[in-house]
Amino acid sequence: MRLSLAILLLFAFSVSSSAASRVRAGLQAFYDFQNADGQMVKDRSGFGEPLDLRIADAKAVRRKKGSLTIFGDTVIHSDRSAKKISKAVKQSGAITIEAWITPANRSQDGPARMVTLSRNSNERNFTLGQDGSRYQVRFRTRQTSNNGIPETASDSRVVQKKLQHVVYTRERSGRTKIYIDSKQVKQRYVGAPNSNWNESYRLALGNELSGGRPWRGTYRLVAIYSRALSPKEISQNFRAGAGAGIGRTIAEKPKKAPGEILFENKIAAILSQHCLECHDTATSKGDVDLSRKTAAIDGDLIAPGNSRKSLVWETVASDDMPEKRPALSAEEKELLKKWIDAGAHWTTEVIDPSIYEHKSEAIQVFV
Numbered sequence: 001m002r003l004s005l006a007i008l009l010l011f012a013f014s015v016s017s018s019a020a021s022r023v024r025a026g027l028q029a030f031y032d033f034q035n036a037d038g039q040m041v042k043d044r045s046g047f048g049e050p051l052d053l054r055i056a057d058a059k060a061v062r063r064k065k066g067s068l069t070i071f072g073d074t075v076i077h078s079d080r081s082a083k084k085i086s087k088a089v090k091q092s093g094a095i096t097i098e099a100w101i102t103p104a105n106r107s108q109d110g111p112a113r114m115v116t117l118s119r120n121s122n123e124r125n126f127t128l129g130q131d132g133s134r135y136q137v138r139f140r141t142r143q144t145s146n147n148g149i150p151e152t153a154s155d156s157r158v159v160q161k162k163l164q165h166v167v168y169t170r171e172r173s174g175r176t177k178i179y180i181d182s183k184q185v186k187q188r189y190v191g192a193p194n195s196n197w198n199e200s201y202r203l204a205l206g207n208e209l210s211g212g213r214p215w216r217g218t219y220r221l222v223a224i225y226s227r228a229l230s231p232k233e234i235s236q237n238f239r240a241g242a243g244a245g246i247g248r249t250i251a252e253k254p255k256k257a258p259g260e261i262l263f264e265n266k267i268a269a270i271l272s273q274h275c276l277e278c279h280d281t282a283t284s285k286g287d288v289d290l291s292r293k294t295a296a297i298d299g300d301l302i303a304p305g306n307s308r309k310s311l312v313w314e315t316v317a318s319d320d321m322p323e324k325r326p327a328l329s330a331e332e333k334e335l336l337k338k339w340i341d342a343g344a345h346w347t348t349e350v351i352d353p354s355i356y357e358h359k360s361e362a363i364q365v366f367v
Contacts, residue, residue, distance in 0.1 A: 022237050023237055028084060032220075034065055036063045051085070053076045068219045075205075075206055085226070089226050095226065097128045101114060101164060105161065108131075113205075114128050117201050125198060154180070154186045227352060271351060
């Protein structure tokens with residue numbers, strides 16, 4: 001009886017682990033190496049125009065469904081600039097670089113380029129690389145060199161010749177972290193904005209665009225986000241595993257309701273630009289928090305399906321809010337009313353103002 005129960009519990013755990021889904025909010029590029037033929041590595045993020053990568057020398061790699069191994073001199077690069085990544089990260093000031101990889105050895109240095117958004121060995125927006133037994137990230141800001149130095153590096157002996165989940169995050173505040181297998185191994189500050197990023201740089205794996213910094217090993221997954229994933233989200237992606245994100249999880253997202261699309265494309269930006277300066281979690285003026293779904297869709301603040309009973313709509317329609325700032329435009333009011341009356345569909349738990357700080361319109365956010 002005890003043995004049967006143990007088997008059932010083990011089965012339940014394995015099912016729940018394999019069924020874990022990946023985080024999609026803020027995803028800019030996603031490579032799962034599922035296409036095992038040809039010279040192209042497909043971007044399956046579903047965001048914007050796909051940023052596919054070309055293998056310069058197919059004889060230097062070995063491809064299987066779900067993996068790509070580099071054993072010779074080559075570079076895997078985008079044919080055009082990675083503008084969608086550079087632009088989004090410049091706007092947010094934040095990034096996550098995630099890779100499931102197996103290094104061929106612990107002696108590669110330079111650092112050897114695992115994932116790089118750069119022009120050559122001296123000019124880059126970012127690089128995730130291997131420097132012997134350490135992982136190293138160079139992230140360019142107005143306080144670093146054009147090469148992203150000083151870099152953020154893990155301690156030595158972190159690199160192992162086995163499958164590892166390597167994640168680098170940089171918050172808008174400048175706080176950077178490196179995680180290995182969901183455990184934080186490094187934290188430091190790389191201050192100043194990254195508004196000096198060059199949007200003409202291309203994305204590459206396995207080497208510098210100009211050559212000379214080869215990396216040897218196996219890729220199982222590479223993902224780039226325009227925001228810093230939280231420790232909980234990194235743990236979620238780690239539990240999902242190196243093969244997650246295939247099929248409907250990312251490449252074939254279910255069709256969204258009109259209210260959800262309206263929230264992502266317009267309403268989140270309106271709330272961010274007009275309301276959150278006074279009514280986010282930190283400020284909560286009048287005990288009103290409009291940055292979080294659970295706080296905003298509560299009581300009389302926003303009554304889904306009924307704008308007339310929603311205090312937010314009442315104060316906006318009468319121009320009582322926002323205080324000491326320009327009122328919402330007629331178009332913005334119409335969109336807000338339409339969204340509330342359609343059910344006030346809210347597709348993310350928290351609105352991040354940094355995403356909309358430099359835009360008059362919201363960028364599309366996948367959740």
